[in-house]
Amino acid sequence: MNHLLRSHAPISDNVWEQLDEEARERLTPGLAARKLVDFSGPFGWEHSATNLGRTTPLSSPPADGVQGRQRRVLPLVELRVDFQLSRDELRDADRGAPDADLEPLDDAAHQMALAENVAVFHGWADAVTGIADASPHDGLRLGDDTNEYPTPVAEAVEKMMCRGVTGPYGMALGREQYRRVVETAEHGGYLLLDHLRKILDGPIVWAPGVRGAVVVSLRGGDFAFESGQDLSIGYDSHDADVVRLYLEESFSFKVATPEAAVALAD
Amino acid sequence: MGFDQYHEPPDELPAATRTFARLCASLTEEAEAIGWYEQRIAIETDPEAVAVMRDAVGEEYKHFSMDLEFLLRRTPAWREIAQGVLFQPGDIVEHGEEAEEEALEGGAGGETSDGSLGIGGLRGVSR
Numbered sequence: 001m002n003h004l005l006r007s008h009a010p011i012s013d014n015v016w017e018q019l020d021e022e023a024r025e026r027l028t029p030g031l032a033a034r035k036l037v038d039f040s041g042p043f044g045w046e047h048s049a050t051n052l053g054r055t056t057p058l059s060s061p062p063a064d065g066v067q068g069r070q071r072r073v074l075p076l077v078e079l080r081v082d083f084q085l086s087r088d089e090l091r092d093a094d095r096g097a098p099d100a101d102l103e104p105l106d107d108a109a110h111q112m113a114l115a116e117n118v119a120v121f122h123g124w125a126d127a128v129t130g131i132a133d134a135s136p137h138d139g140l141r142l143g144d145d146t147n148e149y150p151t152p153v154a155e156a157v158e159k160m161m162c163r164g165v166t167g168p169y170g171m172a173l174g175r176e177q178y179r180r181v182v183e184t185a186e187h188g189g190y191l192l193l194d195h196l197r198k199i200l201d202g203p204i205v206w207a208p209g210v211r212g213a214v215v216v217s218l219r220g221g222d223f224a225f226e227s228g229q230d231l232s233i234g235y236d237s238h239d240a241d242v243v244r245l246y247l248e249e250s251f252s253f254k255v256a257t258p259e260a261a262v263a264l265a266d
Numbered sequence: 267m268g269f270d271q272y273h274e275p276p277d278e279l280p281a282a283t284r285t286f287a288r289l290c291a292s293l294t295e296e297a298e299a300i301g302w303y304e305q306r307i308a309i310e311t312d313p314e315a316v317a318v319m320r321d322a323v324g325e326e327y328k329h330f331s332m333d334l335e336f337l338l339r340r341t342p343a344w345r346e347i348a349q350g351v352l353f354q355p356g357d358i359v360e361h362g363e364e365a366e367e368e369a370l371e372g373g374a375g376g377e378t379s380d381g382s383l384g385i386g387g388l389r390g391v392s393r
Contacts, residue, residue: 002380002381004381006381020383023383024383024384024385027383027385028385028388031385031388034385034386034387034388034389035388035389035390036389038387038389039386039387039388039389040387041386042380042382042386044380045380218389225387227386229380229382230380230382230383230384230385230386231382231383231385232380232381232382232383233383234381
């Protein structure tokens with residue numbers, strides 16, 4: 001048993017499998033960052049920092065004639081979303097009920113995906129520098145008129161090409177922008193989604209939490225998501241009525257090439 | 267050529283099991299070769315001959331590692347135990363016991379060895 005303490009929960013193996021499967025199904029559509037950046041790991045709960053390969057000079061070495069340097073690392077951050085499930089519902093799930101109420105888990109999964117996206121694309125104060133924060137390209141907007149969307153997306157691609165950042169490219173779209181894109185057919189009936197995919201030569205992903213859109217190069221080596229403990233369900237406590245669980249992960253995120261992304265404000 | 271890597275009638279074995287047995291035999295042969303080179307190098311006094319054999323045993327290390335990786339890829343439980351034992355600092359026996367317990371006796375539900383949902387990277391998943 002590890003730190004998640006799953007074996008201590010009053011939950012059968014069968015229901016644990018159902019909970020894990022439900023969480024996977026709910027998380028995967030919204031985990032936009034993982035669809036666009038390089039992923040490494042998981043390296044375990046004990047993994048605490050990412051090597052940056054950089055040092056800071058130390059001013060007072062322990063002896064004359066000796067230079068001292070301290071390694072700089074990027075500490076991992078932890079995300080955790082607590083939720084609780086009714087024990088009656090879990091008992092029903094054990095009996096084979098196909099409609100057991102797992103809504104609190106679904107909500108927690110959505111919040112976790114949203115938090116991961118926000119941290120990666122827009123940053124997290126004092127903890128994570130986001131892709132949009134780091135990008136040196138600015139001034140582009142998507143706007144409200146979907147007929148104009150291809151223009152800023154093509155400009156974003158061209159801006160990156162000018163800096164030597166090759167494709168293919170992918171785009172994370174906020175919820176509202178994604179909805180607009182998939183429902184829009186341009187003049188002549190050509191789907192806007194297909195048009196944008198042709199410009200990017202890569203995927204367009206639904207990204208809850210993203211403000212506007214973020215276009216990134218998918219050539220690799222530009223954005224590094226390092227997973228410590230990958231997304232997991234852990235056990236906290238229980239009483240006669242509910243079981244308290246949580247979704248958890250630890251990770252670091254590093255932008256290696258800021259110019260390999262362009263944020264498009266809404 | 268013998269067929270003594272099979273302990274059951276080969277005709278009755280599925281193709282995948284015969285392949286598995288071949289790679290197990292190959293793994294054994296590589297391990298034997300490493301042991302033989304270790305002994306030869308230990309008693310050889312000609313430095314040039316030692317250099318040649320050191321180079322040769324490096325090949326055996328590679329072959330052994332490739333065989334092992336092949337077998338682990340096809341045997342999830344073995345792979346899971348190996349992950350708990352290989353390249354881990356500390357007490358080998360302790361790690362082995364823990365890894366075996368995790369892999370074979372199982373944690374809660376159908377969790378992965380680290381208890382996670384096993385989602386990992388999603389490049390190539392567009393929606």
